[in-house]
Structure formats: C-alpha cells, structure tokens
C-alpha cells in the first residue's frame with residue numbers, strides 16, 4: 643500500500659489536531675478519576691448517582707468529539723507512513739479501545755440504573771451483591787480504557803520515531 647502524500651503544512655495541522663484530541667481524551671480520563679474519588683469522600687450515595695447521571699452523557703459527548711478528532715487526524719497521519727507492524731499494533735489497540743469504551747459506557751448506564759433502583763427500594767441491601775460485582779467490573783473496564791489509551795500514546799511516539 644503506497645503511503646498517502648501529505649503537504650508539510652497539512653501534516654503539521656493534523657499533528658496539532660492529534661495532540662489536541664489526545665490531550666482532551668487523556669486529560670478527561672485523569673480528571674474524571676479524580677472527580678470520582680472526591681464524590682466518594684463528599685457526596686451521599688444518592689447525590690453521587692445523580693451527579694454521574696448528569697455528568698456521564700456530557701462526558702460522553704466531550705470524549706466522542708475528542709475521539710473523532712484523534713481518529714481523523716491520527717488515521718490520516720498513519721496512512722501517510724508505510725504500512726508495517728507498528729501500523730498493525732496501533733490499529734489493534736484502537737479496536738481494543740473502542741470495544742472497552744463501548745462496554746464501559748453500557749456497563750456504567752446499567753450501574754446508574756441499578757443504583758437508582760437500590761436508592762428507591764424498601765430493602766436496598768438486596769442490591770448489595772450486584773452493586774459490588776458491578777463496581778468491580780466498572781473498575782476493570784475503566785482501568786482497561788486508561789491502560790490502552792496510554793499504550794496508544796506510547797505507540798504514537800514509536801511511529802513518530804520510526805519515521806525519523
């Protein structure tokens with residue numbers, strides 16, 4: 643596959659967009675992790691659920707805009723370099739990140755519904771096991787999203803280094 647030929651000015655613009663999108667994505671993950679810790683320390687369980695019911699969809703919109711910017715700018719820059727093992731590694735990581743994010747959002751939505759049901763129930767204790775299992779799964783999925791994002795960040799520089 644012949645690499646895409648990009649004028650230098652376009653390559654610089656795409657690199658700037660890639661850095662912008664990636665910083666919003668990674669910065670967002672760091673920020674929501676810190677916010678999540680503070681909600682445990684400060685809010686009641688019901689207020690915390692209400693906060694994430696409101697914050698989750700807004701965060702999703704922001705994250706999807708950042709992901710789109712990274713996909714377009716990163717995809718074009720990837721197409722402008724030779725197709726090799728690094729390209730395959732990056733594409734595999736992107737597929738894993740998309741899968742982990744879709745699973746994470748679906749699971750988070752189930753969790754907020756479960757938490758709401760527990761808050762409204764006469765006996766919230768009956769939800770304890772499912773909430774505990776759900777929290778563990780949520781932590782696994784969020785850790786996966788974080789680690790795959792970090793691996794992609796590193797691979798971007800491996801790709802940059804191999805072009806020198």
Ligand code: HEM
Pocket residue numbers: 671674675678694695696697698699701702705743746747750751753754755757777780784787
């Ligand atoms: C790309 C990354 C992420 C996206 C797109 C995302 C999006 C969402 C969405 C859409 C909801 C559901 C809101 C609803 O009820 O409609 C949600 C809930 C939630 N999110 Fe995220 N989120 C992400 C990462 C994280 C991370 C890294 C954390 C914390 C470390 C986090 C913590 C939470 C919590 C605590 C809830 C409430 C559900 C529960 O109690 O488990 N999210 N998120």
